[in-house]
Amino acid sequence: MNSPITSSMSSLLFLFLFSFSLASSASAHTHENFLQCLSHYPNTTSNISQLIYTQANSSYASVLNFSIRNGRFSSPTTPKPLVIITPLQLSHIQAAINCSRKHGMQVRIRSGGHDYEGRSYVSQVPFVVIDLINLRSITVDVDERTAWIESGATIGELYYRIAEKSRTLGFPAGVCPTVGIGGHFSGGGYGTMLRKYGLAADNVIDAHIVDVNGRFLDRQSMGEDLFWAIRGGGGASFGVVLAWKVKLVPVPSTVTVFSVNRTLEQNVTQLVHRWQYVADKVDEDLFLRILLQSLNASGEGKRTIQATFDTLFLGGVDRLIPLMEKSFPELGLTKEDCIEMSWIESTLYFNRFSSGESLDVLLDRTPGFIPFKGKSDYVKEPIPEEGLEGLWEKLHEETAGRAQLLFIPYGGKMAEISESEIPFPHRAGNIYKIHHVVVWEEEGDEAAQRHISWIRKLYAYMTPYVSKNPRAAYMNYRDLDIGTNRNGVTSYTESNIWGIKYFKNNFNRLVHVKTMVDPTNFFRHEQSIPPLSARV
Numbered sequence: 001m002n003s004p005i006t007s008s009m010s011s012l013l014f015l016f017l018f019s020f021s022l023a024s025s026a027s028a029h030t031h032e033n034f035l036q037c038l039s040h041y042p043n044t045t046s047n048i049s050q051l052i053y054t055q056a057n058s059s060y061a062s063v064l065n066f067s068i069r070n071g072r073f074s075s076p077t078t079p080k081p082l083v084i085i086t087p088l089q090l091s092h093i094q095a096a097i098n099c100s101r102k103h104g105m106q107v108r109i110r111s112g113g114h115d116y117e118g119r120s121y122v123s124q125v126p127f128v129v130i131d132l133i134n135l136r137s138i139t140v141d142v143d144e145r146t147a148w149i150e151s152g153a154t155i156g157e158l159y160y161r162i163a164e165k166s167r168t169l170g171f172p173a174g175v176c177p178t179v180g181i182g183g184h185f186s187g188g189g190y191g192t193m194l195r196k197y198g199l200a201a202d203n204v205i206d207a208h209i210v211d212v213n214g215r216f217l218d219r220q221s222m223g224e225d226l227f228w229a230i231r232g233g234g235g236a237s238f239g240v241v242l243a244w245k246v247k248l249v250p251v252p253s254t255v256t257v258f259s260v261n262r263t264l265e266q267n268v269t270q271l272v273h274r275w276q277y278v279a280d281k282v283d284e285d286l287f288l289r290i291l292l293q294s295l296n297a298s299g300e301g302k303r304t305i306q307a308t309f310d311t312l313f314l315g316g317v318d319r320l321i322p323l324m325e326k327s328f329p330e331l332g333l334t335k336e337d338c339i340e341m342s343w344i345e346s347t348l349y350f351n352r353f354s355s356g357e358s359l360d361v362l363l364d365r366t367p368g369f370i371p372f373k374g375k376s377d378y379v380k381e382p383i384p385e386e387g388l389e390g391l392w393e394k395l396h397e398e399t400a401g402r403a404q405l406l407f408i409p410y411g412g413k414m415a416e417i418s419e420s421e422i423p424f425p426h427r428a429g430n431i432y433k434i435h436h437v438v439v440w441e442e443e444g445d446e447a448a449q450r451h452i453s454w455i456r457k458l459y460a461y462m463t464p465y466v467s468k469n470p471r472a473a474y475m476n477y478r479d480l481d482i483g484t485n486r487n488g489v490t491s492y493t494e495s496n497i498w499g500i501k502y503f504k505n506n507f508n509r510l511v512h513v514k515t516m517v518d519p520t521n522f523f524r525h526e527q528s529i530p531p532l533s534a535r536v
């Protein structure tokens, strides 16, 4: 039988196979030329071959694997890079960029690999990963209160190196020690000191970057526009950021932490509701975040909601207790709930390491991942109690798996910095940010789809309670659901949709900078800033 349908299907199939083999031989060809090109670079020749991994190298899989932090992008069907380069020095990066351009290879830049959507190591077209794992030196200058940090270092390594030299200096970056400097700083970067000192990107004072022409630039030679763009606009649209110079910040020799759990039976709804009137207004030394999850209650088959009030206070317990009694007496905090420690120990505490653990855990980069999907929201008006109760129902749903919400208080320094100071625009007027995340252990696409669909419904449920026009989002919690550049086509009108969510009015300036520094759109990915030439 040769019905019209089957015959057109077989010619489609033929076309598909044909174009597939064409595409793969074309890419094999490009990638051979690309490797040839690399090997011809002077100065780098003797070393660079030891830094290039193709799929034929036995260590390719483990090098790729090492910095994958989302198990959603580690399956056999996830597109893999043709080549991974792990540069040791500037000229290796220059060679990688020059040769990629010459041979039409797309480049992805990876520092710590924590991208929520795997964009530093996944692409739909033939691509090369420049993996900065070997560029991780950190130089701390205590007298000048500054540090130079290479992008491949982690924030745990940074905290460790600061603590080696001083217990009264710190840095306001994120919580999880394996997060990479390159993505974190270029996307904003916040942690337990954001109410006092702002974001990591707010404290960057110089940077080194390799641009699309293979040129090495510092703050002075790159100019203030590009220097502005890479502090929160995402580095990957502009070049490879090699290193950052930051201002260190003073921290008291004693800080106080507590972690207090409350459940539904302990009036969690009222407490969370009340927290919304307090968290962004209290003393900026106080960072009082809430972690929410659904747990089994005592009594079979019953569920409860647990809120963990996780706190860093930049001062001693004797100042904290009266402050809490005045501003948030409903929590019923006691001195016994509190622990005094050094700031560096608090970075361990927030990662649930037991007290007395060696600081060496901050250096631990042991690979490991489970699949997750995250999203973000900003809250400008307190959510009413009924709204919170509806949220608890969502968290109780079976498909929620291991879902968690984090409520991260703003105010303080965050409200003082202008929206256009750096590309990160979420400043005054935000009470808190929500981090929605669902994590699962089951393997396979079906489970992933089930949990992703759950978090999308949760996000829909939140619509009336969160920021609007735009519904703002945090770029470092990358979410491709809010919009992407189409494969190969980057149009201003389309990218504007997600662009204003991440950057508000700063998106236009980012487009302007992109047009100046990378008019041919060499550095691109699903959510990279488009140059104006691509405007339609």
Ligand SMILES: Cc1cc2nc3c(=O)[nH]c(=O)nc-3n(C[C@H](O)[C@H](O)[C@H](O)COP(=O)(O)OP(=O)(O)OC[C@H]3O[C@@H](n4cnc5c(N)ncnc54)[C@H](O)[C@@H]3O)c2cc1C
Pocket: 069, 108, 109, 110, 111, 112, 113, 114, 115, 116, 118, 119, 120, 132, 151, 173, 174, 175, 176, 178, 179, 180, 181, 182, 183, 184, 186, 187, 188, 189, 190, 191, 234, 235, 236, 237, 239, 240, 241, 242, 476, 477
């Ligand atoms: C477990 C976990 C905990 C987290 N905790 C926090 C937190 O407490 N606070 C917070 O603010 N965020 C947090 N994040 C989000 C994190 O800040 C972002 O995912 C960040 O972009 C990760 O940087 P990276 O270098 O590890 O990631 P990568 O995946 O390597 O890079 C992320 C993006 O930046 C680009 N990029 C990376 N390096 C460079 C470079 N050198 N030059 C140019 N572009 C570059 C990549 O191409 C990619 O687009 C967390 C993420 C995870 C997975």
Ligand SMILES: *[C@@H]1O[C@H](CO)[C@@H](O)[C@H](O)[C@H]1NC(C)=O
Pocket: 042, 043, 091
């Ligand atoms: C080669 O390396 C040396 C030492 O690092 C440097 O001085 C020289 O400029 C480099 N030459 C080129 C062509 O990059």
Ligand SMILES: *[C@@H]1O[C@H](CO)[C@@H](O)[C@H](O)[C@H]1NC(C)=O
Pocket: 046, 047, 088, 089
């Ligand atoms: C490789 O590069 C390093 C610098 O990164 C240099 O010290 C060393 O001499 C080089 N080795 C060879 C064989 O050229």
Ligand SMILES: *[C@@H]1O[C@H](CO)[C@@H](O)[C@H](O)[C@H]1NC(C)=O
Pocket: 049, 050, 051, 052, 053, 054, 056, 057
């Ligand atoms: C990858 O394999 C090639 C060919 O066997 C070899 O020349 C190269 O040194 C290998 N690269 C690494 C990083 O081991």
Ligand SMILES: *[C@@H]1O[C@H](CO)[C@@H](O)[C@H](O)[C@H]1NC(C)=O
Pocket: 061, 062, 065, 367, 368, 369
């Ligand atoms: C990749 O990492 C996962 C999780 O750490 C591990 O189970 C797996 O064996 C690794 N694969 C390779 C090839 O290293």
Ligand SMILES: *[C@@H]1O[C@H](CO)[C@@H](O)[C@H](O)[C@H]1NC(C)=O
Pocket: 041, 091, 092, 094, 095, 098, 213, 214, 215
């Ligand atoms: C890459 O090209 C630029 C010029 O486009 C040049 O200045 C630079 O030296 C090249 N990089 C290397 C490693 O040769």
Ligand SMILES: *[C@@H]1O[C@H](CO)[C@@H](O)[C@H](O)[C@H]1NC(C)=O
Pocket: 259, 260, 261, 306, 308
């Ligand atoms: C809070 O609850 C978590 C479980 O969700 C538990 O691990 C932790 O020990 C509790 N904290 C305190 C102080 O009881």
Ligand SMILES: *[C@@H]1O[C@H](CO)[C@@H](O)[C@H](O)[C@H]1NC(C)=O
Pocket: 265, 266, 267
């Ligand atoms: C919860 O709130 C009710 C009414 O406001 C109050 O009577 C009760 O003591 C509270 N329970 C706890 C554990 O705080």
Ligand SMILES: *[C@@H]1O[C@H](CO)[C@@H](O)[C@H](O)[C@H]1NC(C)=O
Pocket: 296, 300, 301, 302
């Ligand atoms: C919670 O309860 C369910 C059934 O009531 C049980 O299957 C599950 O293992 C429990 N989870 C935990 C973490 O105890």
